Amino acid sequence: MSKLECNIIQDLLPSFADGLVSAKTADEINAHLSDCGNCRNLYNEMTNGEDFEKKEAEKEIDYLKKIKKKNRKIIGGIFAAFILMIIITIGIYSFVGTEDEAYSVSNIYVTDKTVNAEINLFSSASCIAKVTAKETDGIVTISVKSSLLSFNKKDAADFGFTADETISKVQTADGRVLWENGEVISQKINDIYNARVKYIGNNSAVSHLLSAIDIIDTLKCENYSIHLLTDQKPYGLEIYDINSYDEMFSSFTDEVYEQKIKSCAFIILACIENADFVQFEYTIPDGREKTYKLTVDEANDYLGIVLKDKGIKDYSINHWKLKKLIDYNQK
Numbered sequence: 001m002s003k004l005e006c007n008i009i010q011d012l013l014p015s016f017a018d019g020l021v022s023a024k025t026a027d028e029i030n031a032h033l034s035d036c037g038n039c040r041n042l043y044n045e046m047t048n049g050e051d052f053e054k055k056e057a058e059k060e061i062d063y064l065k066k067i068k069k070k071n072r073k074i075i076g077g078i079f080a081a082f083i084l085m086i087i088i089t090i091g092i093y094s095f096v097g098t099e100d101e102a103y104s105v106s107n108i109y110v111t112d113k114t115v116n117a118e119i120n121l122f123s124s125a126s127c128i129a130k131v132t133a134k135e136t137d138g139i140v141t142i143s144v145k146s147s148l149l150s151f152n153k154k155d156a157a158d159f160g161f162t163a164d165e166t167i168s169k170v171q172t173a174d175g176r177v178l179w180e181n182g183e184v185i186s187q188k189i190n191d192i193y194n195a196r197v198k199y200i201g202n203n204s205a206v207s208h209l210l211s212a213i214d215i216i217d218t219l220k221c222e223n224y225s226i227h228l229l230t231d232q233k234p235y236g237l238e239i240y241d242i243n244s245y246d247e248m249f250s251s252f253t254d255e256v257y258e259q260k261i262k263s264c265a266f267i268i269l270a271c272i273e274n275a276d277f278v279q280f281e282y283t284i285p286d287g288r289e290k291t292y293k294l295t296v297d298e299a300n301d302y303l304g305i306v307l308k309d310k311g312i313k314d315y316s317i318n319h320w321k322l323k324k325l326i327d328y329n330q331k
Contacts, residue, residue: 006036016043099145099173105159113163115159116159121156127154138169192320195270201230242281258292269299
């Protein structure tokens with residue numbers, strides 16, 4: 001039997017199990033373990049415990065590997081679904097098309113319940129995927145879908161539609177009026193109609209209206225200035241410093257130029273709700289300064305005789321009446 005006592009043997013067991021004791025000490029411990037069941041059991045528990053911990057660690061590693069593999073599958077599935085959504089979206093946009101507002105409508109022809117026209121996209125990079133229309137209370141609304149790809153590559157298309165009721169207006173989905181009460185409505189009339197002003201004191205809105213009317217082109221000038229007369233009634237708009245091109249102005253007679261100013265004045269009074277008068281101050285090429293002023297009452301008297309309507313302000317209630325006013329004053 002070993003000469004070493006149990007407490008010493010037990011202290012040496014961890015080193016013995018790891019092979020860190022000398023050969024002589026190992027012989028002593030082996031001899032003791034062969035005779036001492038208590039120390040032998042303790043040693044067996046110690047060495048078996050290490051195997052258990054090792055096995056448990058291996059099990060945990062295997063479990064983590066399984067979780068990682070499962071997560072990779074989930075992430076892969078999500079990524080694949082995302083890619084599929086992108087492909088579907090691109091497919092819808094490329095072939096089915098999306099709503100487009102960048103197009104013009106020409107050669108529009110309307111009978112009692114039918115409308116025919118030609119649709120042209122502004123961009124040649126896209127093509128028309130589909131043209132549809134719906135009718136509500138005699139108003140036909142046209143919608144256009146464009147796409148990047150199409151089986152029939154074209155940026156223009158003929159369009160036809162039959163309504164259930166007599167057609168009174170044809171418009172686009174974004175609100176452009178194309179035809180109303182037997183008249184084709186131009187983009188310029190749409191621009192002027194959309195630029196109408198409620199209060200003459202709104203400087204930016206008034207400037208926007210004058211830009212839509214295109215006074216610079218109408219009067220053949222480089223620029224002009226405006227003054228809003230809103231301190232007290234009657235409210236008015238003064239347009240002055242009209243810098244006309246001499247070579248352009250000289251092509252007009254004095255009467256013709258005044259008629260152009262008059263046509264602008266009628267539109268301004270019709271489209272600014274609380275404007276009572278508009279006044280133009282300009283210089284003709286020979287240096288003479290001239291003034292043209294038009295009041296609401298004067299406009300109403302003139303239109304009451306010629307066009308038999310209620311008043312100047314009534315000509316901005318819809319696109320058709322605005323066109324009627326503009327067409328008459330351009331004669």
